[in-house]
Amino acid sequence: MSRPAADGGTTPRTPHTHRYPFSAVVGMTDLKLALLVNAVSPGVGGVLVRGEKGTAKSTIVRALAGLLPPVRVVDGCRFSCDPDAPDPGCPDGPHTGHDARRRPARLVELPVGASEDRLTGSLDIERALTEGVKAFEPGLLAAAHRGVLYVDEVNLLHDHLVDLLLDAAAMGESYVEREGVSVRHAARFLLVGTMNPEEGELRPQLLDRFGLTVEVAATRDPDERAEVVRRRLRFEESPAAFAAAWADEEAALAARIAAARDRLPGVELTDAALRQITAVCAAFEVDGLRADLVTARAAIALAAWHGRTAVSTEDVRTAARLALPHRRRRDPFDAPGLDTRKLDEVLDEHDDRPPEPPDGDGPPPPGGPGGGGLPDTSPDTSPDAPSPETPEAGGADGGSGAGGSGGAGPRREDEPAPADAAYRPRLFTVPGTGTGAPGRRSKARSPHGRVSGARPGSRGLHLTATLRAAAPYQRARGRTGPGLVVAAEDLREAVRDGREGNLVLFVVDASGSMAARQRMRAVKGAVLSLLLDAYQRRDKVGLITFRGRDATLVLPPTSSVEAGARRLERLPTGGRTPLTAGLLRAAEVLRVERLRDPSRRPLLVVVTDGRATHGPDPAAAAARLGDVASVVVDCESGPVRLGLAAELGGRLGAEVVRLEHLAAGSLAGVVRGARTAPDRSAWRRGA
Known part of the structure; x- marks a missing residue:
């Protein structure tokens, strides 16, 4: 094993x-x-x-x-x-x-x-x-x-x-x-x-x-x-x-x-220490009082660990660093973190006790072979010390991580355009009844939901249906007393209607014809909004962009809104329009995702003006997506319109919506009205 x-x-x-x-x-x-x-x-x-x-x-x-x-x-x-x-x-x-x-x-x-x-x-x-x-x-x-x-x-x-x-x-x-x-x-x-x-x-x-x-x-x-x-x-x-x-x-x-x-019950949480804890929690605007309780318990445990008989300011500081970062998130795009300078200011403001040695009178941590030992909470001021606001570094068994680099470079013509502010999209659902992972999006058969029927089985027993199944056989089974004679074949389990999470795959034209910043701002804002909505409704979201000569899977299907927001922010524009490459990449991504999770139903959202200035005609690629419910967002602008996006929508059997209609409302609201193609055998199999 x-x-x-x-x-x-x-x-x-x-x-x-x-x-x-x-x-x-x-x-x-x-x-x-x-x-x-x-x-x-x-x-x-x-x-x-x-x-x-x-x-x-x-x-x-x-x-x-x-x-x-x-x-x-x-x-x-x-x-x-x-x-x-x-x-x-x-x-x-x-x-x-x-x-x-x-x-x-x-x-x-x-x-x-x-x-x-x-x-x-x-x-x-x-x-x-x-x-x-x-x-x-x-x-x-x-x-x-x-x-x-x-x-x-x-x-x-x-x-x-x-x-x-x-x-x-x-x-x-x-x-x-x-x-x-x-x-x-x-x-x-x-x-x-x-x-x-x-x-x-x-x-x-x-x-x-x-x-x-x-x-x-x-x-x-x-x-x-x-x-x-x-x-x-x-x-x-x-x-x-x-x-x-x-x-x-x-x-x-x-x-x-x-x-x-053994020492823990004797540790005193003084009124001064308690005021520091509550002042810190109030200053960082954490919700509820659980943060105060957890910080207090952690501070008491830290005092016991260091051999102290009363909670010190250093105990409160360390406890707050561990208990508060994940409670300060107001938005899923926010990474956990804590402003240590603000923490020190609040602690100093409410500290009316004389300073104590940071290590108390507890036993010194013994060292071990190769420099091991016990953790200490004393602040490390060395240049290489990890910041409490950033991930701490270390490892135990050969773990490794990917490196990275940052820094601002010279401004380029294809520099990513910023996204419009995210908004709350209206609910959209995928047609039919699925059997995908539990979520809050589309109708599905689920172990948790409203009971709509019964079937043979014993998980989540449907008592009434079980009694009905057993009742006709009581005389044949020799029932003589008040008890009910139930056999294994009588057991019925509840069939429940719940909600599932879906896969929303965006295929976004990032070519030169889409490079107008206001247009890309609107598109990014819409995708960002759906990422936030997907986080709340337990959907998976993927993002494919096409520009130049090829298409790129910028965001593999994921539920991580942090990753999605980072990839979207860095999305550049410019170059030719390889529409066919984008559709073929979408077909491949959906094929792989069906193998990984056959029960998760997809929805394809193509954001384009319909132009195809590089590669073959997109008709054959569109045919490969004929069994997927789709929406085409028409980004064509100007007084004269060629109607290429509408033509693409017809090939996909998709709802076609103009971009200016999205800016006034929500992309999710448009998706809600998506029409499916007349013959979608694979779609029906997922229902």
């Missing part, structure tokens, strides 16, 4: 004792600290780790589990009840007279494709109906109780699973309710999620449910990168020997976590 490694290859799964050591991770100071703060006080609310691929996010999270103190559990309890304070509502209870045992803290991984039953557990409805018992099979939430629940690529998890997960994390309990039968059990765990923002963002309300967030990136320092590779190669050569070399540092970390947990 193998899994993707942080460097893009595969890393064999190693035994529990041979995980990559936490203390051997190079750099990653803020991420280490955020994880350790939650290990000291799980009430902080978990950690969301944002960063590019290959930065060892998974490695460091898995390494944390080996540092957590062992837990005492009731022997035989599937829900890991504490023998000193068993859950009175435990489905395996009551726990009286049971033996206790110790076991290591668990790290439970939630796969992106997991079902709701796998997460929360499942009820045996057949036994509930026939025997009147609550036969419950625990899920991953029960397995993670008093341990760590890790969700890799949490941004790709379906929204309803994220809601269930974060609700359980917030309440410390999981509820499973199906057709009037309910089971409750404790579910307190350290929640850690990792994500690559390029693959799509989490909704702001979900971001807010994570206690802390850390932005990570691979280090650009050659010496640090060399040390990352060196340690990784040593670990792969002999995991046991490498783990043994770091055993003392791991033991010291584990002991410090245990000591900080």
Whole structure:
């Protein structure tokens, strides 16, 4: 069994004792600290780790589990009840007279494709109906109780699973309710999620449910990168020997976590520190009061970690840096960040206490082989220190990231035109009923929605239909008492009408005939608006441009509005008009996307004046798109119009709309009225 490694290859799964050591991770100071703060006080609310691929996010999270103190559990309890304070509502209870045992803290991984039953557990409805018992099979939430629940690529998890997960994390309990039968059990765990923002963002309300967030990136320092590779190669050569070399540092970390947990109840949050916390949260205009609570809990945990008996200004500063950046986002195009100068000003303004040593009287962090050690919150003023407002650099197992460069160059004729301000587009839907990924756009068959019927099955039981199916056979099955005799073939599951997300693929003419800045501003503003709308409705959006001699897939189909906005901003114009190349590229992109996700229905939006000054006639290319619902936005201007865009629309079987009509309203509103071609067999198959 193998899994993707942080460097893009595969890393064999190693035994529990041979995980990559936490203390051997190079750099990653803020991420280490955020994880350790939650290990000291799980009430902080978990950690969301944002960063590019290959930065060892998974490695460091898995390494944390080996540092957590062992837990005492009731022997035989599937829900890991504490023998000193068993859950009175435990489905395996009551726990009286049971033996206790110790076991290591668990790290439970939630796969992106997991079902709701796998997460929360499942009820045996057949036994509930026939025997009147609550036969419950625990899920991953029960397995993670008093341990760590890790969700890799949490941004790709379906929204309803994220809601269930974060609700359980917030309440410390999981509820499973199906057709009037309910089971409750404790579910307190350290929640850690990792994500690559390029693959799509989490909704702001979900971001807010994570206690802390850390932005990570691979280090650009050659010496640090060399040390990352060196340690990784040593670990792969002999995991046991490498783990043994770091055993003392791991033991010291584990002991410090245990000591900080013991110290935590005695840490004082003074009125002065609390005023600083609330002043900071008010100054940064975060919504609600969750930020204040999380910052307070994190500051208390930091004080315990550093051996202090009261929360200091430095604890508040560090807690705010970790708890507030992701709560300040007002727009999905905004990247998380925090103005550290403003933070210092607010703290100084509300600091009425004498200065304290930044490290308190806690134990000094021990060093390890190769310069490892424990994270410190002291500010690093070296020239190479990562800024709290930018992704921190580091890595643990050979992770790497793409480099980049910036700077303004000389002004060119094809310099990208700015976009008009984004606006709220009207809702558009794709015709028919799909079966795509859950979203908020078009009508679809979905596990979450209004019940419209029933079919054979046992997931999401339709109780009335099940009873109707079983009723005619009661005499033949020998029913004699008040109970109902139900067989497996009687079970019916609900058919629900919900909403799905769609793929909106833009094909935009960026040639010289479209280079008029006001025209491109309007086009970019419309696309930007749909990107924002797609983020809110869980759509995927792609962008193809054609200019010169070829067409370019500027934005591969994605749900990341940040990536889309960046690509759109840099879109240049000029040159000839290879319309055919743009249509052929669209056909290829849609073909690949159908293979990747056959159930996601596409909508093609072609923005052009219809001219084709380079390449063959577009008629053959248009024929390849005959099974796709389309819209053609006619950008032709001037007193004399050739009607080339309308001709293209006829070949595509598309709605044709003039650009000036878009400027007054919304591109999404035009798409809503899209007409489909007379014969769309592939489109009907998706319905």
